[in-house]
Amino acid sequence: MMSATISYDVFDTVVTRDFAHPRDLFVHLGTQLRERGAHHLEPLDFARARWAAELTARKLSPHTEVVLDEIYAVLARQLGWDEAAKCTARDLELAIESRHLRGVPLMRPVLHAARAEAGRLVFLSDMYLPSAVLRTWLAREGVMEPQDLLLISGEARVNKNSGALFLTAQRDTGSQFAHWHHAGDHPFADVVKPRQLGITATHLTHAQLTARERKARGSSGEFALVWRSLLAGAMRLARLEHTPATDREAVLWEVGATVAGPLFYGFVRWTLAEARKRGVRRLYFLARDGQIFWRIAQAIQAVEPDALECHYLLASRLLFAGSAELDSPGALRTLIAPNVPFHSLRQMLLPLGLDETWAQSHLPDRLRPVQSEANLSPAEREALADWLLAPAQRPELQAALERRTAQARTYLADAGLQPGEPVALVDAGWFGTIQRSLEHMLGSTNAPAPLTGFYLGVMPPGVPALAGQAIGYTNQFAPLPLMREESHKVLIELMAQSDHGQATSFVQRDGRWTVQLQDAGPIDLAEIRLFQKAVLTFARCALATASVAAPPEDEFARVVIGPYRTLHDHPTIREVRVLGFLPHSDQYFEQRHATLCANLSLRATLAALADYRRRPPHWWVAGQAVLGHAALLRTFRWTKMLWWKLTGRSE
Numbered sequence: 234m235m236s237a238t239i240s241y242d243v244f245d246t247v248v249t250r251d252f253a254h255p256r257d258l259f260v261h262l263g264t265q266l267r268e269r270g271a272h273h274l275e276p277l278d279f280a281r282a283r284w285a286a287e288l289t290a291r292k293l294s295p296h297t298e299v300v301l302d303e304i305y306a307v308l309a310r311q312l313g314w315d316e317a318a319k320c321t322a323r324d325l326e327l328a329i330e331s332r333h334l335r336g337v338p339l340m341r342p343v344l345h346a347a348r349a350e351a352g353r354l355v356f357l358s359d360m361y362l363p364s365a366v367l368r369t370w371l372a373r374e375g376v377m378e379p380q381d382l383l384l385i386s387g388e389a390r391v392n393k394n395s396g397a398l399f400l401t402a403q404r405d406t407g408s409q410f411a412h413w414h415h416a417g418d419h420p421f422a423d424v425v426k427p428r429q430l431g432i433t434a435t436h437l438t439h440a441q442l443t444a445r446e447r448k449a450r451g452s453s454g455e456f457a458l459v460w461r462s463l464l465a466g467a468m469r470l471a472r473l474e475h476t477p478a479t480d481r482e483a484v485l486w487e488v489g490a491t492v493a494g495p496l497f498y499g500f501v502r503w504t505l506a507e508a509r510k511r512g513v514r515r516l517y518f519l520a521r522d523g524q525i526f527w528r529i530a531q532a533i534q535a536v537e538p539d540a541l542e543c544h545y546l547l548a549s550r551l552l553f554a555g556s557a558e559l560d561s562p563g564a565l566r567t568l569i570a571p572n573v574p575f576h577s578l579r580q581m582l583l584p585l586g587l588d589e590t591w592a593q594s595h596l597p598d599r600l601r602p603v604q605s606e607a608n609l610s611p612a613e614r615e616a617l618a619d620w621l622l623a624p625a626q627r628p629e630l631q632a633a634l635e636r637r638t639a640q641a642r643t644y645l646a647d648a649g650l651q652p653g654e655p656v657a658l659v660d661a662g663w664f665g666t667i668q669r670s671l672e673h674m675l676g677s678t679n680a681p682a683p684l685t686g687f688y689l690g691v692m693p694p695g696v697p698a699l700a701g702q703a704i705g706y707t708n709q710f711a712p713l714p715l716m717r718e719e720s721h722k723v724l725i726e727l728m729a730q731s732d733h734g735q736a737t738s739f740v741q742r743d744g745r746w747t748v749q750l751q752d753a754g755p756i757d758l759a760e761i762r763l764f765q766k767a768v769l770t771f772a773r774c775a776l777a778t779a780s781v782a783a784p785p786e787d788e789f790a791r792v793v794i795g796p797y798r799t800l801h802d803h804p805t806i807r808e809v810r811v812l813g814f815l816p817h818s819d820q821y822f823e824q825r826h827a828t829l830c831a832n833l834s835l836r837a838t839l840a841a842l843a844d845y846r847r848r849p850p851h852w853w854v855a856g857q858a859v860l861g862h863a864a865l866l867r868t869f870r871w872t873k874m875l876w877w878k879l880t881g882r883s884e
Contacts, residue, residue, distance in 0.1 A: 242417025253465035336374030494771025521731035586633035710790035
């Protein structure tokens with residue numbers, strides 16, 4: 234029985250480039266050659282000249298197909314190069330192609346299995362590059378083995394599009410089309426044409442740019458700016474790094490690689506640069522949102538070492554709460570009795586440094602809930618707050634908060650966070666609550682120690698005001714409507730989840746104060762680790778080409794914030810089914826969790842629109858609309874946006 238023949242297209246099937254589009258490489262080539270004095274054209278103009286030379290060479294060739302030397306003969310005539318200059322430019326293009334060629338990871342096991350079946354593989358490419366050079370690159374990327382066959386259209390003078398390259402391969406292999414299977418990315422040359430010849434064919438689209446990646450590349454013309462092409466290319470490479478086992482895993486990986494990865498990477502690069510400008514010597518990335526930011530910072534500093542120290546600080550709003558609010562009755566009441574759907578006695582006491590044992594011996598019988606973890610009614614919350622904040626309880630509250638503040642100060646000092654040090658905090662945002670608390674702990678009630686905080690986004694200043702500065706990345710470059718749509722805050726926090734639980738209290742171990750972590754709660758740690766891996770994979774891919782072209786800081790920020798805005802405002806149903814139902818909690822003590830969306834009937838949707846208490850906390854309306862009743866929900870969202878705009882509160 235005749236053995237099967239299996240062939241593959243090459244570019245954007247088994248290998249791809251750092252550049253999002255192959256012609257974007259010409260822009261980078263133009264920059265490199267201009268720096269060497271080979272021409273005086275703008276890089277985009279050189280790229281057009283290089284592309285025009287290829288088209289001209291094809292017109293001049295009786296075969297249509299050309300090799301690189303023929304392209305450079307035309308280009309040399311156009312630019313007035315001598316033989317040495319022509320060869321230098323050609324060799325530089327080959328060097329850039331080599332440097333930026335990447336094997337597609339998910340294809341390696343596929344090729345291994347196909348080779349085991351067929352004995353050897355056939356690679357066919359409509360390409361002008363020399364096969365001897367390309368073969369070495371493919372071997373380097375783990376794609377080709379010595380026994381495999383590689384045919385290039387430029388050298389064969391025929392292409393796949395006409396079917397003639399398949400006929401050439403048939404003669405060279407002695408194979409029959411009836412026992413042949415081909416796979417590639419081009420819908421005609423790799424699918425329609427081989428099928429017309431009697432070859433079975435598979436259309437592989439994995440390396441084609443997604444809508445998100447095309448938008449990041451950002452060019453409506455033939456060529457894109459180098460940094461934008463490399464950004465989109467890094468998104469694609471990170472996406473292709475992992476073969477998901479389920480659709481849910483695919484959503485998490487793709488969002489991590491192409492949304493959270495660019496956003497978080499851009500934020501951390503900006504943070505590191507801003508910290509250096511301000512003379513900061515140590516950055517403290519605050520748990521838990523800061524964990525992935527810290528890991529990105531580590532990845533950046535491994536490639537670009539500097540003297541800036543980056544530390545991960547186990548922290549939480551609960552751990553440092555109370556001291557900043559103690560002398561502000563209104564802020565203290567909001568702290569212990571917030572207007573939220575669920576609030577228990579335990580949640581009321583912990584921010585004050587108190588617990589249920591204290592409650593059992595101090596609370597009057599009329600104020601004791603049956604269960605400390607039961608949801609308190611609004612009347613019960615107010616009654617408990619009135620009693621706790623009465624002058625009679627002031628000494629108890631002050632003593633409890635002073636004890637915890639002393640523990641916190643010792644803990645912070647051990648971590649190197651002391652007054653007067655050139656340090657800054659890093660977190661997702663949003664109110665600067667931890668920063669405010671730390672400023673009071675490191676200073677005093679009357680003279681808080683000013684700190685600088687770098688955040689993805691910040692809300693208007695809270696009470697009491699910060700002594701230092703809170704700087705928001707999105708605020709500065711592309712503001713998010715955080716006040717209008719609180720779903721932004723939760724969605725970003727879900728993408729920045731850590732792989733450990735909340736810091737709830739201080740404990741003494743071996744004579745030192747450390748932090749007690751509670752259970753991680755109803756989250757899937759394996760999914761969080763997968764998501765973080767996708768984010769870090771993007772960071773690694775971006776860092777591989779970071780030195781090629783430095784982007785303008787403001788433009789880069791706006792571009793990487795863009796995919797997140799698209800995700801929030803126009804998610805797919807696959808994304809909503811995953812992200813809209815991840816558990817989250819915004820309470821000081823995470824006793825109850827919720828989701829951004831819910832499976833709502835029409836009746837339940839109408840009830841939610843009429844009464845905010847019937848909605849999921851921080852309702853993701855754009856996500857909910859994808860699940861059903863879209864016209865109703867989008868009208869509601871549009872009306873809200875219009876109202877906020879008319880009242881001057883658009884953000």
